[in-house]
Amino acid sequence: MSYKYTHIDGLKELDDALAEIGVKAGTKLLRNAGKAAMQVVLDTAIALVPQDTQVLRESLSLRVSTYKNEKQIARESRELDLTGIDKPTMAFKVGNFKRVKHAGTNIDSRFYILATEFGTSKQIASPFLRPALENNQSQVINTFKQSLSLGLIRESMLIAAKNARAIAKAAKAARKAGGNP
Numbered sequence: 172m173s174y175k176y177t178h179i180d181g182l183k184e185l186d187d188a189l190a191e192i193g194v195k196a197g198t199k200l201l202r203n204a205g206k207a208a209m210q211v212v213l214d215t216a217i218a219l220v221p222q223d224t225q226v227l228r229e230s231l232s233l234r235v236s237t238y239k240n241e242k243q244i245a246r247e248s249r250e251l252d253l254t255g256i257d258k259p260t261m262a263f264k265v266g267n268f269k270r271v272k273h274a275g276t277n278i279d280s281r282f283y284i285l286a287t288e289f290g291t292s293k294q295i296a297s298p299f300l301r302p303a304l305e306n307n308q309s310q311v312i313n314t315f316k317q318s319l320s321l322g323l324i325r326e327s328m329l330i331a332a333k334n335a336r337a338i339a340k341a342a343k344a345a346r347k348a349g350g351n352p
Contacts, residue, residue, distance in 0.1 A: 185319070188323050189201070189323075191327075191330075192323070192326045192327070192330065196326055198237060198261075200319065200322040200323065200326065201261055201319070202235050202237070202261070203318065203322065204315050204318035204319040204322060205235055205261065205263040205315060206233060206235060206263070207314055207315070207318045208263070208311045208312070208314040208315035208318060209233055209263045209265055209311060210233065211307050211310055211311060211314065212265050212303045212304050212307050212311060213231060213232070213233045213265045213303075215302075215303035215306065215307055216231055216265055216299050216300050216303035217231055219299035219302060219303055220287075220299050221287065221297045221299070226280050226283070227267065227280060227283060227284055227287060230267045230269045230280045230284075231265065231266065231267055232265075232266075232267075232268055232269070233263070233264070233265050234263075234264045234265075234266070234268055235261065235262070235263055235264075236261065236262045236264065237261050238261065238262075265300065265303070265304070266284065266300065267280055267281050267284040268281075269281075284300075287299070288300055288301070
């Protein structure tokens with residue numbers, strides 16, 4: 172399997188902002204930002220699939236994995252060889268996650284994608300996933316940052332509106348209790 176690593180410094184402020192909006196909203200925000208960012212990789216990979224592999228083109232999809240416990244994190248860390256890197260809590264993957272049999276053959280498309288991407292002893296490699304990610308890396312990062320920023324602003328506005336309603340309700344209750352209409 173081929174993985175692309177990107178190291179981004181200065182995420183302490185992002186972590187603080189995500190903590191302010193809560194775990195559930197922060198996780199949803201990260202998932203949505205990652206999906207939006209990786210969509211360009213999926214679209215490019217579909218466009219780069221060799222013409223004679225229609226089944227692969229139809230079976231490519233985007234998957235977001237959230238690692239909730241240490242066992243899942245340890246498994247992913249071993250698979251990715253993440254020695255010396257912080258433990259992942261989320262991964263965004265483009266690939267073939269469905270079992271689709273090719274017409275007239277007994278070949279599972281999950282294995283065929285590997286043969287097409289990396290080649291075999293009898294088949295020349297026709298990479299399409301790796302170039303899709305490599306050619307769009309800066310766009311993925313920029314889309315992720317923009318989507319995350321807009322999501323944080325939206326969530327902050329929702330929290331502010333909720334707090335304003337709570338304050339108005341408390342002031343109304345205080346006026347009623349004090350006898351002022």
